[in-house]
Amino acid sequence: MIHFIGIKGSGMASLAEIVADLGETVTGSDIDKYIFTQKPLEERNIPIYPFDPKNIQENSTVIIGNAFGEDHPEVKQARSMPSVTCYRYHEYLGKLVGDYTSISVAGTHGKTTTTGLLAHVMQQIAPSGYLIGDGTGEMPKDSRYFVLESCEYQRHFLAYHPDYAIITNIELDHVDYYRDIEDYISAFEEFANQVKKGVVLFGDEENTRSLNLHVNHLFYGLHDQNDVQARNVVENSEGTSYDVYLHDSFFGSFKLPFVGKPFLWNSLGTIAVGIMEGISAEQLQDALASFPGVKRRFNIEVNGDNVYIDDYAHHPTAVRLTIEAARTRFPDKKLIAVFKPDRYSRIFYFMDEFAKAFDEADEVYLCHFPKNAAKEAGIDITIQDLADRMENVRVIQEDEEAASELAKRGPAVYLFMSSKDIYKFKNIVKSFQ
Structure with missing residues (x-):
């Protein structure tokens, strides 16, 4: 049995859904207040209990939400029981990453939408699991790919060593933890350099360009110096269209049913990962055009x-x-x-x-x-x-x-x-x- 302390948290709910899909018996605890993330948990018949140390069972695995300190009653109980194996959320997720061709999505902005977009695309290519920070997760038992949103808060994403990664941007955030922008950038640099096969990075900003990279990488964006560049962009109330060039050679034309620069950038990052995986422009266009969106993102x-x-x-x-x-x-x-x-x-x-x-x-x-x-x-x-x-x-x-x-x-x-x-x-x- 695997018990989640704080199961209604957006990442925790997603991970609990994945673990349940893999055939594990899952339980969780949280506050009584209704939170939108609990709906997919209930659809999987995952029981959600009020917080109580009695929820912790012998010989179980306990996953602790990162919002809960070591003084929380359930956490204290789990830590005190020799037969219970404890993981923090990011620790367990890092363990799971190694079982698949994994793609982490990191960055200050756009993580959730990009993760959802990329997961949707990869599902059209091969069976794929995903963990999105909107409280949704899924893992078909024959999954080849695993796409996961990867948060930089307190350097949690350093628990992951994925095959690929997207870095959507780097702009100082979580100022309650990071000392300054240099400290923040250093976390992303360390994360990027532990990716196994390749990183794609938003190339239209100074901070991503400043990373000292020792791994295969592509920059994407609108500016001319990018490896993967969007040109001939047309945006109106109906959607967005643009051409993609790879190292100044035409790759393909894309027409997508959404608007706004963030969606343009996020789709371009998804295309860049697809290029690294050898996916054709036609497959990427068809998959991107049918993207339904993610929860609480526009x-x-x-x-x-x-x-x-x-x-x-x-x-x-x-x-x-x-x-x-x-x-x-x-x-x-x-x-x-x-x-x-x-x-x-x-x-x-x-x-x-x-x-x-x-x-x-x-x-x-x-x-x-x-x-x-x-x-x-x-x-x-x-x-x-x-x-x-x-x-x-x-x-x-x-x-x-x-x-x-x-x-x-x-x-x-x-x-x-x-x-x-x-x-x-x-x-x-x-x-x-």
């Missing part, structure tokens, strides 16, 4: 004259690019941005960048920090500190009164952005329209 709902977009954006660069994509997709509509912060340190460190990122929205509504957000030492801010740096902004509660007022601001594109549960507030706003 998910669009239309209700009459109103549009609701749910996105995971929680870093200023991601916020800016998501707003740009919404403008491209719906150029003639009012754009209302609704944002809920996650970490105090992230808002504190990037305060001015966040304020500027919201400039292109017509109206901005800021929600308060979650009640369980950890206040890092030396940081004493509220969401009002961010609002004070902006125009056309209001700070609101996530309640029916605020939702009713927001609903009256339509018709509009309502862009909800957060790594937290902003989608619940979106549903309340929808109920008033």
Whole structure:
């Protein structure tokens, strides 16, 4: 039996689904509050219990979510039992990587979408498993490939030694752990150099270009110095088309049903991995064109004259690019941005960048920090500190009164952005329209 402490976490849920698909008996524990990640767990009949040391059974394997300290009652119980084998989430995942032709997706932004996109493509080529940071995972028993989202937080991705990797970008984040951008870059450099067969990297930025690489690699992007380059890009409300050149030689033409620079970059990184694996342009085009998207990444709902977009954006660069994509997709509509912060340190460190990122929205509504957000030492801010740096902004509660007022601001594109549960507030706003 394998027990997951914190099974509703997005990565933990994905891993639990994979382990269950491999035929293991899986149980888990977590808080009682409903979280969207639990649906695929329930579909697999995986029991989810409230936290209790009694959940830990003799002769079992316990996988500990990285959000839980050694003082957690279940963790303490598991560590105290000689017959129980314990792994942290990333440790167990690193063990699993070696069983397949594995492809890690790392980077500050775009990991989840790129992992979903790449997993979708590889499934069209051969049986493939995947672990996506939106709470979904799957592992057919005859899988050849394993595509996994790989997080750099606390250098956890150094537990993985994959065959291939994508590095989507490198822009300082997790400032509660990394000292500075040099420390952050060093983690990616170490990760890249432990990849076995080859790395593809976004080549349109300085930080990825600065890596000292000792492994086979390709740079991808729009600039001329890239090994895999997109040219003749056409983007409109219907989608994106472009030609791909490999070392200045034409590789193929692609037409894809999504918009925004992040999707363009992510698809190009996927194509670059496909090139390393010898996949034809025609196979890549067919697979990319049928990509349905992933949870909480620019998910669009239309209700009459109103549009609701749910996105995971929680870093200023991601916020800016998501707003740009919404403008491209719906150029003639009012754009209302609704944002809920996650970490105090992230808002504190990037305060001015966040304020500027919201400039292109017509109206901005800021929600308060979650009640369980950890206040890092030396940081004493509220969401009002961010609002004070902006125009056309209001700070609101996530309640029916605020939702009713927001609903009256339509018709509009309502862009909800957060790594937290902003989608619940979106549903309340929808109920008033």
